[in-house]
Amino acid sequence: MGKQAKTAITPTREENFPEWYQQVIKAAEMAENSPVRGCMIIKPYGYALWENMQNTFDGMIKDAGVDNVYFPLLIPLEFMSREAKHVEGFAKECAVVTHHRLEADEDGNLIPAGKLEEPYIIRPTSETIIGDAMVRWIQSYRDLPLKLNQWCNVMRWEMRTRLFLRTSEFLWQEGHNAFETAKEANDDALKMLEAYRAFSEDHLALPVITGEKTEEERFPGADNTYTIEAMMQDGKALQAGTSHNLGQNFAKSIGIKFQSRSGDEEFAHTTSWGISTRMIGGMIMTHADDDGMIMPPRVAPHQVVIIPILREDQDASALNNYVDDLKARLKAANIRVRVDDRDMRTPDKMWDSIKKGIPVRVEIGMREVEEGVLTYIRRDLGKDSKRTCTIAEFLETIQAILDEFHDALFARAVAFREEHTSEASDLAGLKAFFEKDNIGFVRVPVSVMQEDGYEDVMKEYSLTTRCMPFADNGKIVIIGKAY
RNA sequence: CGGGGUGUAGCGCAGUCUGGUAGCGCGCAUCGUUCGGGACGAUGAGGCCGGAGGUUCAAAUCCUCUCACCCCGACCA
Known part of the structure; x- marks a missing residue:
C-alpha cells in the first residue's frame, strides 16, 4: 500500500x-x-x-x-x-x-x-x-x-x-x-x-x-x-x-x-x-535489477520454481499430486526445479522467487489443475510475460525457454556495454569523456599512454587501463573505472 | 597507519545535551479474516543499553579507561 x-x-x-x-x-x-x-x-x-x-x-x-x-x-x-x-x-x-x-x-x-x-x-x-x-x-x-x-x-x-x-x-x-x-x-x-x-x-x-x-x-x-x-x-x-x-x-x-x-x-x-x-x-x-537478483539459467540453483496456490476451503491433494507429478517430470528432463510449499502467503513466495532471481516461476492453482495446464512467468520480463500452456507443452519448451532467457540476458548485457563504450583518439578526448561524468569504457590508441599528462588524468578520475583487446591486435587500450 | 563516526530486542533506530529504573518500526509467535504481483486486526514473546571502573540516594544518560565495528584515504581478484 x-x-x-x-x-x-x-x-x-x-x-x-x-x-x-x-x-x-x-x-x-x-x-x-x-x-x-x-x-x-x-x-x-x-x-x-x-x-x-x-x-x-x-x-x-x-x-x-x-x-x-x-x-x-x-x-x-x-x-x-x-x-x-x-x-x-x-x-x-x-x-x-x-x-x-x-x-x-x-x-x-x-x-x-x-x-x-x-x-x-x-x-x-x-x-x-x-x-x-x-x-x-x-x-x-x-x-x-x-x-x-x-x-x-x-x-x-x-x-x-x-x-x-x-x-x-x-x-x-x-x-x-x-x-x-x-x-x-x-x-x-x-x-x-x-x-x-x-x-x-x-x-x-x-x-x-x-x-x-x-x-x-x-x-x-x-x-x-x-x-x-x-x-x-x-x-x-x-x-x-x-x-x-x-x-x-x-x-x-x-x-x-x-x-x-x-x-x-x-x-x-x-x-x-x-x-x-x-x-x-x-x-x-x-x-540484477531493482527487484533483485536475476540468475543466469545454466548455473541458477533453481531454474524453475513451482508455487502451488490453494485456498483453505480447497482440497490440497489433487493440487499436490499435480504439482508432484510436474516436478518429477521436470527433474526427469534435467531441469533444476523447486516446489515452494513453505508455510507462507502466496504473494510473499512470489516476491521471494523474484528477489532470488529464479528464471521461471510456475503458478498452479485449482484452475490449472482442472484444465491440465500451468501458468508461468519469466523473471527477466516480469508479470507481463505471464503465459498459460499445457503441461506437455511446457515440458517440451522449457529448455528452449531457459536458453532464450540466457540469450536475452547476454544480449541485454552486451547492449549495455556497447551503449557505454566510446572511442577517443587522444588524451584530451579521454579526459573530456570522464569530465562530463559519463560512465563506461573509453577505447583509445595505446599511444595515449605515452602522452604528457597521461598519469595525471588517470589519477584525477581514478581510471585504470583494463586491457588491450585481442580484437584490436594490441593497438587499442580500454580505459575505465574499475572494481 | 592517519581523519571521522557508531555500539540500546533478531534487524533498523529513538532516548544521552537537561540522571528517576527502557521505547518505536520491521521481523518473530498465536488466533481470526486473507492468499493468482508485497494483507489487516487482536494478543504475545524477546533487552546484564559493547566491557571495566568511578561520581550519585539513583546511571543507557555524567567522568575515566578499554574493546569492537563502520565510513573516508594509501593496496588488491
Whole structure:
C-alpha cells in the first residue's frame, strides 16, 4: 500500500548502486558478513550457485587435460621469499601463523603459546608451494606438460571488503601448468583465458572482453597477463578472471628445471590462471535489477520454481499430486526445479522467487489443475510475460525457454556495454569523456599512454587501463573505472 | 597507519545535551479474516543499553579507561 516500495530492492541502482548491490545479496539470501572481519558467510542459495559454477568449470578444466590436486592451506614463510616478485605482490596482505597452541593465563584468557620456529603464512595463492612440488615432480621433458588445478580458499588481508567482490578470504580455482617451450606456455595461458571467456559468456551470460593487461596492471612476475573484463551496470569494469604466462621467471626463481630432448638442463615455462567467487559479484552487478537478483539459467540453483496456490476451503491433494507429478517430470528432463510449499502467503513466495532471481516461476492453482495446464512467468520480463500452456507443452519448451532467457540476458548485457563504450583518439578526448561524468569504457590508441599528462588524468578520475583487446591486435587500450 | 563516526530486542533506530529504573518500526509467535504481483486486526514473546571502573540516594544518560565495528584515504581478484 502507501508505504510499499515500487521496487523490491531499495535503494534502486539509480539511487545508490553500491547499497543496491548489498541489498540484492541480502534479499536473495546469497551471503552475509561474518563475525570475522572481511570474511563472508556464503548462505545455501549462494553456495548452490557456486557449486553449479564449480561443476561446470571443473568439467572444462578436465577437458583441457588438467588434473585436480590439493595443497596445504599453510605455506612456510621461507617459500614466499623465494619469489622476489611475489613478495612485492602479496607480502603486505598476508596473514601469518606464528603459534601452534593456546594457553590460559591467570584470568582464564586464552593466549597464543608455542611459538613456531618458522612462521607459516595462510596462502594468498599457492604458486610457491605447488612450484616446490613441481621441482620434485619434473625431471625430464617427458614429465611435461604438467597441468594442475586446485579448488580452494585463499586469504588476502584486504583493507576494504565487499561481499563477493573483494573479501579477505575467498573461494577460487587456481591452475598451475608447466611446459617445455615458451610457445606452449603462452598458448596455454591463452587457451585457459578462452575457457574463461566461454564459461563466462556461455554459462553465466556475462559478456567479457578478452585481452592483455598493460605493463602497469600485469601480475607481478608474469611476462603476459591476459584478462576477461566485464562492464557492470554502473559502467565500472570488473576483472572477472586472469590467466598469466609466467615465462621462465617463476621456474627460475624456484628451480623448476628438466632435462631437455637434447640433454641440456632447462627451466620450465609456466602459467597460472584463476577465477573466484568474485564472478558472483559480477553476475549480480550485470544481471540484477531493482527487484533483485536475476540468475543466469545454466548455473541458477533453481531454474524453475513451482508455487502451488490453494485456498483453505480447497482440497490440497489433487493440487499436490499435480504439482508432484510436474516436478518429477521436470527433474526427469534435467531441469533444476523447486516446489515452494513453505508455510507462507502466496504473494510473499512470489516476491521471494523474484528477489532470488529464479528464471521461471510456475503458478498452479485449482484452475490449472482442472484444465491440465500451468501458468508461468519469466523473471527477466516480469508479470507481463505471464503465459498459460499445457503441461506437455511446457515440458517440451522449457529448455528452449531457459536458453532464450540466457540469450536475452547476454544480449541485454552486451547492449549495455556497447551503449557505454566510446572511442577517443587522444588524451584530451579521454579526459573530456570522464569530465562530463559519463560512465563506461573509453577505447583509445595505446599511444595515449605515452602522452604528457597521461598519469595525471588517470589519477584525477581514478581510471585504470583494463586491457588491450585481442580484437584490436594490441593497438587499442580500454580505459575505465574499475572494481 | 592517519581523519571521522557508531555500539540500546533478531534487524533498523529513538532516548544521552537537561540522571528517576527502557521505547518505536520491521521481523518473530498465536488466533481470526486473507492468499493468482508485497494483507489487516487482536494478543504475545524477546533487552546484564559493547566491557571495566568511578561520581550519585539513583546511571543507557555524567567522568575515566578499554574493546569492537563502520565510513573516508594509501593496496588488491
